[in-house]
Amino acid sequence: MAFRWGILGAGKFARQHMGPAIHAANGNSLVGLATSTASKAEPFEAFATGLEVFSDYDALLDSPDIDAVYIPLPNHLHVPWTIKALEAGKHVLCEKPIALQADQFDALINARDRSGKHAAEALMIAHHPQFTRAQELVQSGAIGKLRHVDAVFSYNNAGDTTNIRHDPAKGGGGLYDIGVYTCSAARLVSGEDPNEITLSRMEKENSVDVYAQFAAEFPSFSMSSMVSMRLHNRQEVVFHGDQGWLKLSCPFNANVYDVSELILETAVGSRIQERWPSVNQYVLQVENFAKTAQSGAEYPCPLEFSRGTQNMLDMIFEAHGPHPAG
Incomplete structure (x- = not known):
């Protein structure tokens, strides 16, 4: 059945x-x-x-x-x-x-x-093979020691004034909507949780963040990220090690924003490219x-994993000022 x-x-x-x-x-x-x-x-x-x-x-x-x-x-x-x-x-x-x-x-x-x-x-994203592959490569040392993660996710919904993402009473804001992805990406691939938020900068409209920039220190690497509901569409995550780097060029809206793709560079002029043009991560x-x-x-992401991501978001909010959820 x-x-x-x-x-x-x-x-x-x-x-x-x-x-x-x-x-x-x-x-x-x-x-x-x-x-x-x-x-x-x-x-x-x-x-x-x-x-x-x-x-x-x-x-x-x-x-x-x-x-x-x-x-x-x-x-x-x-x-x-x-x-x-x-x-x-x-x-x-x-x-x-x-x-x-x-x-x-x-x-x-x-x-x-x-x-x-x-x-x-x-x-x-936890179910997409590009993240499984990225986790395997990074944790096996394919890029050497992971030292830094850059993660960006943006779109522009400024003209959509009735969108619930603009309503603070309904849990609106870019961090709640897409910050969950940049934080989860770093945690999924590295297997680590942040020790400290060292930068938390936000621009708000109607009491919700429409632009947020943050930096975090993890046990073995640093992270910088930007998420925004006011910038042109862009999404990318780069895992940078001392012997190479790995980039996910369409990490979040795979095969909607663009074709899901992983690029691994381990020497100058030496790149490996993997693509998943037909995978539906929702299925x-x-x-x-x-x-x-x-x-x-x-299960790839039980509630305990999701709690860790929300804890990171809480740290970002609290490093900036009062938490929007009180």
């Missing part, structure tokens, strides 16, 4: 990426969608034949025909609805950031453990999640 999914909410990202990914994933099926606006279900019904549409979230959670839920709701609703879904006996894949402060993970992890269900943050995420839920297989 297919692993049966329901989605809480019919937002753009669920419609364009995660809904189709659930439908395409081997052994998985999108069977339910909760939305109070029936017309919003139509694009989902176009690819998910027989989709059951629920008029509210609780009705979907009460359905015995759904094994897992995907939660793409605004950031401030992630913790309560993840816990509610776990208590309803559902496995839960929740969009990032799953929480707005690291200490909120206590309730999430406790709810997961009490329910016996699988719960995770939707960090799709891989769904398949890995279902495998863990059904068999207990090791």
Whole structure:
């Protein structure tokens, strides 16, 4: 029997990426969608034949025909609805950031453990082979000793004034939206957590960060990063060692922003290039999640990993001033 999914909410990202990914994933099926606006279900019904549409979230959670839920709701609703879904006996894949402060993970992890269900943050990059390969190369010493990481992620949504990323009450801001990726990239590949934030600079509009620059010291390397909702599209991560460097030129929106690519240079004029033009990281995420839920297989980014990333974000916020989540 297919692993049966329901989605809480019919937002753009669920419609364009995660809904189709659930439908395409081997052994998985999108069977339910909760939305109070029936017309919003139509694009989902176009690819998910027989989709059951629920008029509210609780009705979907009460359905015995759904094994897992995907939660793409605004950031401030992630913790309560993840816990509610776990208590309803559902496995839960929740969009990032799953929480707005690291200490909120206590309730999430406790709810997961009490329910016996699988719960995770939707960090799709952890499932892409470019990150698995980068981790393997860096940790095996392919670039020598890792000394520095540069990570950049930007887009410009200045004209989209109604976007929830501009709403401080809903967990808006660039760090919550895309800072999670630059922090996670460094942590995933290196296997380390930061000791200290040495720079935290932000520009804000309507009390949310629209430009953030930060620097961090890890046990064996330094990191510098910039994320912004006000600059032209750009994304890149470079891992720089004393005997080479490794670059991911499309690390976050693989095959959407550009073709996912890894470049390794270990001598002047000597480069190795690897590309993954047909990999869908959202499909891989769904398949890995279902495998863990059904068999207990090791998961690439459990809640404990996500807590570490949120702790790093907390450190960045606190190095600048009051934490936006209080």
